[in-house]
Amino acid sequence: MSSATKATPEVTSARSTPVRLEWRVAKVKAVRDETRHVRTLVLDVPEWPGHRPGQHVDVRLVAEDGYQAQRSYSIASPPEVPSVELTIERLDDGEVSPYLCDMLAPGAGLEVRGPIGGYFVWDVSLGGPLLLVAGGSGIVPLMAMLRHYAAADAASRATVPARLLYSARSADDVIYRDELARLATAAEIDVRFTLTRGAPPQWSGYRRRIDRAMLAEVGWPPPTGAQSYVCGPTPLVESVANILVELGHDPSHVRTERFGPTG
Amino acid sequence: MQTEEMRLDGNAAAGILRELFARDMTTAMATCRGCGSSEPLGKLLDYGHGMGAILRCLKCEAVLLRVVHVRDTIRLDASGTAVLSIGVGTVVG
Numbered sequence A: 001m002s003s004a005t006k007a008t009p010e011v012t013s014a015r016s017t018p019v020r021l022e023w024r025v026a027k028v029k030a031v032r033d034e035t036r037h038v039r040t041l042v043l044d045v046p047e048w049p050g051h052r053p054g055q056h057v058d059v060r061l062v063a064e065d066g067y068q069a070q071r072s073y074s075i076a077s078p079p080e081v082p083s084v085e086l087t088i089e090r091l092d093d094g095e096v097s098p099y100l101c102d103m104l105a106p107g108a109g110l111e112v113r114g115p116i117g118g119y120f121v122w123d124v125s126l127g128g129p130l131l132l133v134a135g136g137s138g139i140v141p142l143m144a145m146l147r148h149y150a151a152a153d154a155a156s157r158a159t160v161p162a163r164l165l166y167s168a169r170s171a172d173d174v175i176y177r178d179e180l181a182r183l184a185t186a187a188e189i190d191v192r193f194t195l196t197r198g199a200p201p202q203w204s205g206y207r208r209r210i211d212r213a214m215l216a217e218v219g220w221p222p223p224t225g226a227q228s229y230v231c232g233p234t235p236l237v238e239s240v241a242n243i244l245v246e247l248g249h250d251p252s253h254v255r256t257e258r259f260g261p262t263g
Numbered sequence B: 001m002q003t004e005e006m007r008l009d010g011n012a013a014a015g016i017l018r019e020l021f022a023r024d025m026t027t028a029m030a031t032c033r034g035c036g037s038s039e040p041l042g043k044l045l046d047y048g049h050g051m052g053a054i055l056r057c058l059k060c061e062a063v064l065l066r067v068v069h070v071r072d073t074i075r076l077d078a079s080g081t082a083v084l085s086i087g088v089g090t091v092v093g
Helices: A097-102 A136-151 A154-159 A177-186 A212-218 A234-246 B010-021
Strands: A023-035 A038-044 A056-062 A068-074 A084-089 A109-116 A130-135 A162-168 A190-195 A227-232 A254-258 B029-032 B038-040 B053-056 B063-070 B073-077 B081-085
Touching: A038 A097, A038 A109, A056 A084, A056 B010, A068 A084, A068 A136, A084 A097, A084 A136, A109 B010, A130 A136, A130 A234, A136 A162, A136 A177, A136 A227, A136 A234, A162 A212, A177 A190, A212 A234, A227 A234, A234 A254, A254 B010, B010 B053, B010 B063, B010 B073, B029 B063
Parallel strands: A130 A162, A130 A227, A162 A190, A227 A254
Antiparallel strands: A023 A038, A023 A109, A038 A084, A056 A068, A056 A109, B029 B038, B029 B081, B053 B063, B063 B073
16 A cells, blocks of 8 residues: 655645545554643545645544544644644543544554645745744644744745744643754744643743733734734633734734634 | 633634535635625634534624535525635636
8 A cells, every 4th residue: 555645735726626525544654642641643645635734634433333423633744744643632521532542553544534724824935923822732733834834944934933832731731842842943943831730840931821911922023914823722712812913913914723612 | 611612713614615615715705794894714703513614703793604514415504694705816827
């Protein structure tokens, strides 16, 4: 079986005929535990057309009795790698996430459809400065953006300074913690954390929910025309987006993706 | 749990809209028939809660789009949308 053929990423070209979305059976290539409650599935998706950072896929599970459950998951991997990575938070009372996190081993099949989305996407061609604000698992689509950013050449990155503000409950809940530390150095991304339910001793980041004072410190000054992307639980996303606009950011440059109630 | 906490946005409707329109619709601009304001679909509030999409105006909360998948039918009620403006890419000479 061939691994996913990497076609050119889907680009809106002059009057091209849009392609219908098809369900495809992806194969789990590998799994990777990110935190105690979070796992990444590395998928080979046949004839995957490529994607843009921020897009998601739909995943469908069909039980023997025909019962279907469908959920959307943000793509964690950048377009530069051939596999499609989904980082999934296991919700104890979830219908789908426990199955995805507990039952899928390499070799298993999984029905996926995508890539989906176009509003909540960013790539280097859109410029910056770039502000990414994540709450909990909202880091996933933003990580695709950061990985894409890190893969860009130094000259492109020099024109687009990038900052991440990531809110998590505790240090152990920070997904991609080591990789973010590496990217902070290697790709000169300004990475800042805030922990809302307790911090380890000698913690040098913030220790509270994201508020206006924090965003005034971390956000780019509005006259710089920053592109902002906010993702996570609905209350956090709405609070942060409202504050950014209050601080003077152009509302059309503040893009949001709500993940629903706080997990 | 409060409805506000559970609400999503047009990104959550992207899949079913893509099924229907055969292109991404989250950047399409929808003009509210109620108050006249215009926003990208991806930005609208989605109160569908997994039963399809119910996209509401950010300003006046009127329903712009209702999309439901029922067996072999996708039912779209766009009566709250005055205009839907869809970018189709630039023409190459």
